[in-house]
Amino acid sequence: MEDYSLTDDLLVGQCLAGDKSSWEVLLRRYERLIYHTALREGATPDEAADVFQSVCLIWLEELGRIRDTRRLGAWLVTTTRRECWARWKKDHTVEGDAMTLLEDRAGEESSPEALSSQAEDALLLQAGLKELADPCRTLLHLLYFEPKHPSYSVIARRLDIPVNSLGPTRARCLQKLKDILGKKGW
Amino acid sequence: MDAREHIPFETLADFVEGRLGMETETRVRTHLATGCTACGENVRFLERLNRAAQVVDWPAPPARIHRKALNALKQHDAVLPGLRKVWSWRLAPLAVAVIAVAILVIVSINPQPAYAASLVSFNGGVEVRLTSTGIWQPAVPGQVLPVGTEIRTGASGEAELLLPGGDHLKLASSAQIQLDRAIRTDGKWQVVINQSAGGVDYWVEPGSEGYSLQTSAGEINTSGAHFQVSVESGGATSVNVEEGEVKVDTAGGSETIRHGQSSVFSPGGSPTTRPEPQSTPEPTKPSAGSGQSNTPHVPEFTPPMDTTPEQLLPLPGLGTPTP
Numbered sequence: 001m002e003d004y005s006l007t008d009d010l011l012v013g014q015c016l017a018g019d020k021s022s023w024e025v026l027l028r029r030y031e032r033l034i035y036h037t038a039l040r041e042g043a044t045p046d047e048a049a050d051v052f053q054s055v056c057l058i059w060l061e062e063l064g065r066i067r068d069t070r071r072l073g074a075w076l077v078t079t080t081r082r083e084c085w086a087r088w089k090k091d092h093t094v095e096g097d098a099m100t101l102l103e104d105r106a107g108e109e110s111s112p113e114a115l116s117s118q119a120e121d122a123l124l125l126q127a128g129l130k131e132l133a134d135p136c137r138t139l140l141h142l143l144y145f146e147p148k149h150p151s152y153s154v155i156a157r158r159l160d161i162p163v164n165s166l167g168p169t170r171a172r173c174l175q176k177l178k179d180i181l182g183k184k185g186w
Numbered sequence: 187m188d189a190r191e192h193i194p195f196e197t198l199a200d201f202v203e204g205r206l207g208m209e210t211e212t213r214v215r216t217h218l219a220t221g222c223t224a225c226g227e228n229v230r231f232l233e234r235l236n237r238a239a240q241v242v243d244w245p246a247p248p249a250r251i252h253r254k255a256l257n258a259l260k261q262h263d264a265v266l267p268g269l270r271k272v273w274s275w276r277l278a279p280l281a282v283a284v285i286a287v288a289i290l291v292i293v294s295i296n297p298q299p300a301y302a303a304s305l306v307s308f309n310g311g312v313e314v315r316l317t318s319t320g321i322w323q324p325a326v327p328g329q330v331l332p333v334g335t336e337i338r339t340g341a342s343g344e345a346e347l348l349l350p351g352g353d354h355l356k357l358a359s360s361a362q363i364q365l366d367r368a369i370r371t372d373g374k375w376q377v378v379i380n381q382s383a384g385g386v387d388y389w390v391e392p393g394s395e396g397y398s399l400q401t402s403a404g405e406i407n408t409s410g411a412h413f414q415v416s417v418e419s420g421g422a423t424s425v426n427v428e429e430g431e432v433k434v435d436t437a438g439g440s441e442t443i444r445h446g447q448s449s450v451f452s453p454g455g456s457p458t459t460r461p462e463p464q465s466t467p468e469p470t471k472p473s474a475g476s477g478q479s480n481t482p483h484v485p486e487f488t489p490p491m492d493t494t495p496e497q498l499l500p501l502p503g504l505g506t507p508t509p
Contacts, residue, residue: 032246049251
């Protein structure tokens with residue numbers, strides 16, 4: 001279970017000291033971001049897996065040189081994109097600078113900062129959910145973080161509440177979550 | 187629904203997720219278009235929440251790839267473990283020593299000016315020249331003066347300085363000194379001042395060591411005295427001792443000047459001391475932070491900025507002993 005109170009700065013420091021568990025936390029925190037970025041760049045799952053491994057090795061090599069760990073997510077997105085394009089360039093003839101082409105292609109929403117913020121928000125959101133009591137915690141988890149995206153009727157059965165009360169309950173729970181996240185600087 | 191009425195949170199959540207019917211959605215949009223801050227803030231929160239929740243749909247890398255990445259730290263360690271351990275436990279003291287030596291070298295090449303005096307109070311035109319700037323600038327009340335600083339007073343200026351060992355000095359008008367040295371050895375201060383013009387009143391606390399005053403005509407040393415020194419054009423120097431004693435060293439010889447005595451000496455000459463006390467105007471003994479007026483800069487400094495010490499004469503209102 002991830003400890004959200006551990007900052008990237010702390011984890012990087014412990015990792016540099018050889019603490020494997022810190023590396024595992026960092027990896028779990030950012031592996032989806034890296035892999036997702038590679039897939040977004042058009043890599044096949046196998047290619048994305050290769051890129052993911054390369055990025056992890058670069059990450060480890062550069063760990064001690066990353067000065068601003070607040071931008072770690074954005075740095076990983078950029079590094080992943082560079083790796084994708086380096087591989088793509090090796091197999092294709094590309095005129096011009098790969099990164100320029102990449103930046104031209106990337107919209108505002110997919111900027112390294114935007115993707116990284118999205119991933120960080122997800123972590124913060126999960127941390128906020130943990131502070132909620134049930135049934136809010138389970139309800140919001142099922143609504144927003146259950147990969148299978150269960151229907152309202154399934155959720156109502158699971159929580160043992162009438163379907164028509166799900167809406168008002170969700171609204172109350174979201175309001176509570178908003179307050180919690182507001183205190184976390186959301 | 188009134189377009190000005192706030193939209194329930196539940197409706198906004200459905201709006202953000204695209205669950206509303208066209209009619210309700212239009213009403214919500216109309217309300218938001220009015221610029222409702224509260225509802226706009228709720229919509230932004232819900233949109234951000236939904237964007238963050240999308241991350242759950244981002245696939246994780248396959249488990250075997252995750253394990254490989256996890257093991258990458260071990261492989262990474264295998265390349266540099268020795269170096270990391272050596273660095274942590276053996277090179278650290280060496281690094282500290284190297285840094286210390288580097289600091290010493292830097293300091294010896296470019297020593298930082300030490301604190302030599304503070305400007306307790308002043309009146310009229312008073313200027314200081316720091317070694318760091320090399321230009322004369324108006325003095326500032328309470329200004330800390332590093333070693334090497336020169337201070338000069340204008341025709342109507344006077345300034346009182348406090349030295350780190352507790353000694354005081356007061357420059358009369360048209361005087362100039364330079365704080366040549368102020369170092370502490372075995373708990374006692376060694377002070378060297380070069381006086382090039384005008385009259386200065388010195389209070390050196392009893393028990394002081396290495397208090398040395400230099401002029402172009404000679405050197406005055408004391409371990410505790412109240413005395414005045416006046417340097418005239420051409421370097422002729424007069425000393426009047428009010429309390430304690432001072433020793434005068436010149437090219438022509440040395441002499442001890444005691445309480446009530448005065449002495450005059452010129453460059454290359456020997457001191458001429460009169461046994462009888464000379465009548466001198468009573469200087470006011472300064473006291474650090476005694477609340478004397480610290481007139482910041484008064485633009486009445488008459489000598490031009492390129493005036494030489496000699497040109498600052500005629501000399502002060504301190505009594506000049508008769509030879």
